[in-house]
Amino acid sequence: xxxxxxxxxxxxxxxxxxxxxxxxxxxxxxxxxxxxxxxxxxxxxxxxxxxxxxxxxxxxxxxxxxxxxxxxxxxxxxxxxxxxxxxxxxxxxxxxxxxxxxxxxxxxxxxxx
Amino acid sequence: xxxxxxxxxxxxxxxxxxxxxxxxxxxxxxxxxxxxxxxxxxxxxxxxxxxxxxxxxxxxxxxxxxxxxxxxxxxxxxxxxxxxxxxxxxxxxxxxxxxxxxxxxxxxxxxxxxxxxxxxx
Numbered sequence: 001x002x003x004x005x006x007x008x009x010x011x012x013x014x015x016x017x018x019x020x021x022x023x024x025x026x027x028x029x030x031x032x033x034x035x036x037x038x039x040x041x042x043x044x045x046x047x048x049x050x051x052x053x054x055x056x057x058x059x060x061x062x063x064x065x066x067x068x069x070x071x072x073x074x075x076x077x078x079x080x081x082x083x084x085x086x087x088x089x090x091x092x093x094x095x096x097x098x099x100x101x102x103x104x105x106x107x108x109x110x111x112x113x
Numbered sequence: 114x115x116x117x118x119x120x121x122x123x124x125x126x127x128x129x130x131x132x133x134x135x136x137x138x139x140x141x142x143x144x145x146x147x148x149x150x151x152x153x154x155x156x157x158x159x160x161x162x163x164x165x166x167x168x169x170x171x172x173x174x175x176x177x178x179x180x181x182x183x184x185x186x187x188x189x190x191x192x193x194x195x196x197x198x199x200x201x202x203x204x205x206x207x208x209x210x211x212x213x214x215x216x217x218x219x220x221x222x223x224x225x226x227x228x229x230x231x232x233x234x
Contacts, residue, residue: 033223037154043203043225086156097168098146098161105155 003027006087006104014112019074021107023087031096032070033088034061037106046072046085077111084108116140119204119226126194127234134189134229136204145187146223147179148203156203162187194233201228 004025013019023032031050037043047054047061049070054061058077063070074081087104094100117138126132138145144163150156160179161168167179176192191198204226 035156041201041228043205043228045222045224048222084154088156096161097166098158098170098173099168101158101161103156103158105153 002105003102004087004089004104006085006107008107009105010108010110012110012112013077015078017077017111019077019081019109019111021072021085021087021109023070023072023104025068025070025087025089025102027089027102028092029065029068029089030092030094031090032063033090033101034070034072035086035088037084037086039083043086074109079111079113082110116224117204117206117226119202119229121229122227123230123232125232125234128194128196130194131190131192132194132231133191134202134204134231136187136189136226137185138204138206138224139185140206140208140224142206142208142224143184144207145181146205146207147187147189148205148225150201150203150228152200159189160187191231196233199231199233201230203228 007022031048033048034046035043036046046059049061049063058075060073072085084106086106089102090096091100120135146161147159148156149159159170159173162179162181178190179187180190181187205223207223
């Protein structure tokens with residue numbers, strides 16, 4: 001079983017809908033990373049957070065360390081938000097090095113016009 | 114100007130060959146990374162490196178070795194290529210490397226290169 005689980009695996013929604021993507025993990029972490037991979041393959045780092053909530057434009061990320069859960073929300077979704085969203089956790093004590101970064105399998109989001 | 118660049122973009126080669134992928138960042142970052150994305154699009158970190166420490170993911174075969182001629186470059190060398198090495202390899206960089214004994218401050222963003230698509234025949 002992967003230490004990082006994302007849900008849903010696939011999500012298709014209509015333009016304008018409020019989108020929620022979930023990430024649950026089973027290890028102690030010091031921070032969590034949300035990434036976006038575009039259809040062309042390029043990867044963009046969206047958020048890195050260790051507590052609470054962060055907002056950037058129409059994107060909001062929240063984390064609950066006690067519940068070992070994070071959500072990524074997209075408000076007023078748009079077809080250009082169509083991408084794969086990947087959650088990654090930085091294992092506690094690892095400092096974010098290659099021995100401590102574990103990825104979820106991604107959520108494939110399609111926003112239809 | 115491209116922040117993190119990789120060359121080549123595509124690489125097709127025969128099994129058993131030795132190949133290198135180059136990565137350069139012009140952001141002045143202290144830390145660079147190599148990731149592998151397999152055919153199922155699953156990302157895995159391979160290496161993280163700054164001028165103080167190289168950390169290797171324990172699952173990475175020793176046929177893979179990073180080499181950093183200077184702070185702005187982290188090249189990936191692969192010896193005796195195997196079919197299973199076919200994947201997309203991404204380089205990334207970030208500003209600060211967090212030592213193990215400190216709590217991650219959650220503020221550092223990684224900047225990714227465009228990826229190198231490696232196909233081993």
